[in-house]
Amino acid sequence: MQAVTLTNISKVYGKEKKVAVDNVSLSISKGKLFGIIGPDGAGKTSIFRMLTTLLLPDSGTATVNGLDVVKDYKKIRNSIGYMPGKFSLYQDLSVEENLHFFATVFGTTVTENYELIKDIYIQIEPFKKRRAGKLSGGMKQKLALCCALIHKPEVLFLDEPTTGVDPVSRKEFWEMLNRLKQQHITIVVSTPYMDEATLCDNIALMQNGRILSIDTPGNIIRSYPGKLYKIKSRKIYDLLKDLNNYPGMLTCNTFGEYLHLSLRNDDERSRNALLTYLKDAGQQDVAFSEVTPSIEDCFIKLLKN
Numbered sequence: 328m329q330a331v332t333l334t335n336i337s338k339v340y341g342k343e344k345k346v347a348v349d350n351v352s353l354s355i356s357k358g359k360l361f362g363i364i365g366p367d368g369a370g371k372t373s374i375f376r377m378l379t380t381l382l383l384p385d386s387g388t389a390t391v392n393g394l395d396v397v398k399d400y401k402k403i404r405n406s407i408g409y410m411p412g413k414f415s416l417y418q419d420l421s422v423e424e425n426l427h428f429f430a431t432v433f434g435t436t437v438t439e440n441y442e443l444i445k446d447i448y449i450q451i452e453p454f455k456k457r458r459a460g461k462l463s464g465g466m467k468q469k470l471a472l473c474c475a476l477i478h479k480p481e482v483l484f485l486d487e488p489t490t491g492v493d494p495v496s497r498k499e500f501w502e503m504l505n506r507l508k509q510q511h512i513t514i515v516v517s518t519p520y521m522d523e524a525t526l527c528d529n530i531a532l533m534q535n536g537r538i539l540s541i542d543t544p545g546n547i548i549r550s551y552p553g554k555l556y557k558i559k560s561r562k563i564y565d566l567l568k569d570l571n572n573y574p575g576m577l578t579c580n581t582f583g584e585y586l587h588l589s590l591r592n593d594d595e596r597s598r599n600a601l602l603t604y605l606k607d608a609g610q611q612d613v614a615f616s617e618v619t620p621s622i623e624d625c626f627i628k629l630l631k632n
Contacts, residue, residue, distance in 0.1 A: 329390075330482050330513035331355040331378060336387035338373045338536075347373040349536035350387070355515060355529070360508050362527035363517040364622070370536040371517035372412060375486045378515070379409045392481055405433065408475035412487040412517075414467045418460030422451055422470055425459050426477060433478035443510060444473045447503055465496030472503065476512075483507070485516040489523065501526050521623035532626050539629040544622060551620040551628060553577075554593055557585040558615045560605070569608045575601065580627055587624055 331354065338348040348370045355361045363371050376382040378391055380400035389396045391403045416425045426448075430437050441448070451469050454462065459470060468488060475483060485504075489497040501523065504514055516527070524530045525544045532539040532547070540547055560566045567586060570579045575597055579588040590597050598615075605613055620628075 328357045329354045329393075330357040330359070331361075331389075331391055331515060333374070333378075333389045334387055336374070336377065336384050336389055338370075338377065338382065339385050346536050348377070348384075351536070351538055352387075353531055353538060353541055355513060357513050358508065358511050359528045360504060360514045360516070360526075362524055362530040363515070363533060364519075364521065364524045364530050364626070365517075365533035366519050368535070369533040371533060372486055373536075375409075375411075375484050375515075375517060379407060379484055380404055405478075406481045408478070408480035408483040410471050410475045410483075410485045410488055412490060414459075414471060416459050416467075416471060416474060419458060421456050421458055422462070423455040425470060426473055429474040430477045435478050437477065440477055440479045443479055443507075444476050446506060447476075448473050450499075464492050465499070468492055468496060468500060469503075472500075476507070480512065482513045482515065485514065487517050487519065489518060489520065497523075521621065521626060524622040530622075532622075532629060534626075534630060539626070547622065547625050548620055551625050553589055555618055555620045555624060556588050556590075556598075556615060557582065557618040558588060558613065559585045560610045560613045562610065565608075566605070566610055566613075569605060569610065573601065573604055578628070578631065580624075582623070585618075587618065 333351055333353050336348055336351045339346050351374065363374065365371055373382065377384050377396060378389060380396050380403050383397060392406055394403050396403060417428070420428065426437055447469050451466050454466060459467065462470065489500055504516070508514060527544065529541070529543055530547070531541045567579065567581065570576055570586065570588060575591050577589045577591045579586055590601065602613065602615060
């Protein structure tokens, strides 16, 4: 059973006909935690707005729980939860007032679905009389999630929910999502953070409105062609210049304190030739070893294909 389907969906903006979503097709199974991963401008938010019936697609079709996003938009709105990227609750209302307001809008009560939000709400309950606009980033995030869940949606859409949130709150948020998945709620989340991709069941990597790859994080990593190496030296900036000038280099990208690279002809002779080249170039304290590719490495590789 598919909770969400997109078939050749496209969205174009303005007189310039800027393509935000370019002929995208994907399907999301019920009960899965699905991630749409990509940088700003990739088309993630446009897809979310079409799936939540806030935007009309220019071409193609999309369904949520078997309902068409154009014809059945009223039914869809009652069966989904949506947490936009920008905090959009009423900042002058208290935590408690926001929660009761959204429950009333959906014809339910906080008490009726309290068990669903209990684990999240108990973390913000001490601040229930505080105005939403005065909460910290992490607390705003938890309140927005509670409001999106209060009517017990079948599909939950979270658009970049951890952007601008501290690392501890990010970790707590993903732990909450895993607990929600056990309640048989389908969760669709978008994020620009590549490290969050591995926390999803399945992911779609996006850039410039197009899908680069759809699979499990593990399968995408295993599909990385060839071997990947990490390297660093005493002078990392000079090392990057030297590697970019090396004729046997296939790819070379910065990755924290290391550079990640792949070689055109990857064998022991080629690797030794590279190290000799760097030594002759005056590089000192070179550390070089094979490394398991990350989702970010796979994303960069797909961009260059």
